[in-house]
Amino acid sequence: MRIFEQLKRSFAITKKDLSIYYLKGSVIIQGLLIPAFVFISFILKREMSLDMMIPGLLGMALFFAVSAITPVITPWETRMRTFERLVSSPVYLWAIILGDIMASVLFGLFVVSFIVLAGIILLGVEIISFPLIFGTIIAAFCFSSLGTLISAPPADKPSDIMLIASIIKFPLIFISGVFIPITEMGVLKILSFFSPLTYYTDLARYSIQGTSYFSPVVDLLVLSVFTIFLFVIAVKWHEKSLDKRF
Amino acid sequence: MENIIKAERLKKNYSSFNAVNGISFAVKKGEIFGLLGPNGAGKTTTIRMLTGILKPTEGEVHIGKYNIQKESMEARQIMGIVPEMADAYIDLSAIRNLLLTGELYGIEKEKSIKKAENLLKMFHLYEKRNQKVKTFSKGMKQRLILAMALMNDADILFLDEPTSGLDVESVRLIRDLIRKFNQEGVTIFLTTHNIKEADLLCDRVAIMNYGKIMAIDRPEMLKSVIKKTSSVEVAFKNLVEEKVFNFKEIIEVKKMGDKFQLYGNKMEDIILFLINHSQKTNNEIISLKILEPSLEDIFVKLTQKNENF
Numbered sequence: 057m058r059i060f061e062q063l064k065r066s067f068a069i070t071k072k073d074l075s076i077y078y079l080k081g082s083v084i085i086q087g088l089l090i091p092a093f094v095f096i097s098f099i100l101k102r103e104m105s106l107d108m109m110i111p112g113l114l115g116m117a118l119f120f121a122v123s124a125i126t127p128v129i130t131p132w133e134t135r136m137r138t139f140e141r142l143v144s145s146p147v148y149l150w151a152i153i154l155g156d157i158m159a160s161v162l163f164g165l166f167v168v169s170f171i172v173l174a175g176i177i178l179l180g181v182e183i184i185s186f187p188l189i190f191g192t193i194i195a196a197f198c199f200s201s202l203g204t205l206i207s208a209p210p211a212d213k214p215s216d217i218m219l220i221a222s223i224i225k226f227p228l229i230f231i232s233g234v235f236i237p238i239t240e241m242g243v244l245k246i247l248s249f250f251s252p253l254t255y256y257t258d259l260a261r262y263s264i265q266g267t268s269y270f271s272p273v274v275d276l277l278v279l280s281v282f283t284i285f286l287f288v289i290a291v292k293w294h295e296k297s298l299d300k301r302f
Numbered sequence: 303m304e305n306i307i308k309a310e311r312l313k314k315n316y317s318s319f320n321a322v323n324g325i326s327f328a329v330k331k332g333e334i335f336g337l338l339g340p341n342g343a344g345k346t347t348t349i350r351m352l353t354g355i356l357k358p359t360e361g362e363v364h365i366g367k368y369n370i371q372k373e374s375m376e377a378r379q380i381m382g383i384v385p386e387m388a389d390a391y392i393d394l395s396a397i398r399n400l401l402l403t404g405e406l407y408g409i410e411k412e413k414s415i416k417k418a419e420n421l422l423k424m425f426h427l428y429e430k431r432n433q434k435v436k437t438f439s440k441g442m443k444q445r446l447i448l449a450m451a452l453m454n455d456a457d458i459l460f461l462d463e464p465t466s467g468l469d470v471e472s473v474r475l476i477r478d479l480i481r482k483f484n485q486e487g488v489t490i491f492l493t494t495h496n497i498k499e500a501d502l503l504c505d506r507v508a509i510m511n512y513g514k515i516m517a518i519d520r521p522e523m524l525k526s527v528i529k530k531t532s533s534v535e536v537a538f539k540n541l542v543e544e545k546v547f548n549f550k551e552i553i554e555v556k557k558m559g560d561k562f563q564l565y566g567n568k569m570e571d572i573i574l575f576l577i578n579h580s581q582k583t584n585n586e587i588i589s590l591k592i593l594e595p596s597l598e599d600i601f602v603k604l605t606q607k608n609e610n611f
């Protein structure tokens with residue numbers, strides 16, 4: 057019951073985030089355009105088959121959409137002087153962070169369903185499967201938790217955090233089987249095991265191509281473990297940096 | 303009256319620096335209690351520890367029957383908080399800001415809307431309720447933030463420098479409303495670096511500097527200290543020497559260029575003495591100013607007093 061009440065308050069934060077940060081033309085267009093461009097450039101350059109590419113695209117689109125805004129919300133609100141009011145209200149820090157996460161999850165799911173829809177209508181790719189839907193939701197939570205973890209250092213300059221975010225996000229794209237399937241990565245394969253994105257792309261490959269490196273159950277399980285781990289670390293770190301934020 | 307805020311041996315260290323250095327005090331239910339001190343005294347750090355935003359390095363805080371560390375959510379449910387230089391969400395309208403606050407305190411929607419509309423009227427913001435806060439002046443924003451702190455019918459309001467840097471009209475409205483809510487039974491804890499504000503609003507004032515509370519008393523005490531540290535600044539047409547100010551009511555004389563600052567308890571007598579001197583020696587007074595004491599002066603006075611104990 058207490059938890060339920062906190063979740064309701066989290067959702068108030070989600071609604072606030074959506075209307076302030078996400079429901080903006082520029083943000084939505086960016087969320088859709090970046091994957092679209094990458095997609096087109098791939099079609100033009102490579103002779104990779106569509107069902108090879110779509111899983112990577114899906115992973116990348118979800119990853120970027122979900123982790124675009126989450127890292128900057130806390131530094132931004134610290135700077136705009138709304139954060140102290142928020143943490144002084146009767147809402148636990150975990151519930152505040154969860155509120156931010158849910159907003160980006162909803163946004164990510166919107167972007168991804170758009171891409172999936174485009175894939176189905178334009179290209180006739182069969183992609184919808186139960187593990188993929190389930191996996192997409194978990195992965196959205198997972199990448200979003202990573203986003204809030206990035207926002208934990210007590211900076212109030214969104215640009216500083218953006219830099220950190222880029223340093224973490226871009227390399228992850230290259231080691232997660234987005235562009236190059238894990239099987240073709242050689243020794244670097246080991247690195248890919250540490251990226252949650254690997255398991256989501258793998259799951260998408262399974263759903264679309266019918267073959268994958270890990271089994272879908274392993275993918276879902278590892279994604280869940282990553283999610284919980286990243287969320288807990290993010291909350292702990294945010295608690296720590298609260299002292300230095302003000 | 304029972305104590306509603308109790309702080310015991312509160313201490314906050316930032317690495318090796320003591321921002322708050324072991325302070326204890328209690329605020330009674332229904333009081334307006336002021337924490338007065340210059341910039342850097344430790345007021346904000348103190349209020350953040352009282353409201354559970356910062357963990358004290360040492361010491362304990364009780365809000366009503368709750369320990370702020372262990373039961374922070376329950377305690378906050380009965381507190382309204384206006385942090386220092388806080389802002390509302392500028393991309394949301396005034397009413398959305400209030401309703402969001404309502405949701406954060408778990409107030410049901412109908413009640414929240416009613417309460418928000420009432421507060422908007424009270425704070426003279428009703429006409430602009432649907433405008434984005436972006437378009438608000440600083441004073442309007444501060445009124446809105448105060449209204450947000452009142453959404454949950456708090457028993458205690460914590461206000462960190464509530465009128466600092468605002469326009470005269472907003473300052474007056476905010477002070478009036480602080481008094482009004484206090485009369486309705488809300489306990490008020492505020493910080494200020496403004497002696498006048500402390501005097502105008504507070505039932506009791508704690509004077510803080512260098513992380514320590516140097517005195518807690520009614521504002522009357524402040525006034526007596528202020529009197530003792532008032533001074534007159536005077537300049538004569540023809541230069542005079544320090545020794546002409548040999549008068550029993552003048553406690554201290556400071557030469558400031560061609561002017562003199564004269565400290566004493568009875569300003570009227572000192573001024574009369576100066577006029578007399580001017581007439582007797584036919585030396586025109588070209589400027590005469592009564593100087594209000596700075597907070598610094600008061601602290602110096604208080605520290606001296608403490609050393610004498």
Ligand SMILES: Nc1ncnc2c1ncn2[C@@H]1O[C@H](COP(=O)(O)OP(=O)(O)O)[C@@H](O)[C@H]1O
Nearest residue numbers: 299300302316321340341342343344345346347
């Ligand atoms: N996060 C922090 N890290 C280090 N020092 C701090 C921090 N916050 C405040 N201080 C220092 O603590 C002292 C008290 O600050 P503060 O409580 O804000 O004073 P006031 O509100 O009375 O102006 C100041 O010297 C300030 O520089």
Ligand SMILES: [Mg+2]
Nearest residue numbers: 345346347386
């Ligand atoms: Mg302060």
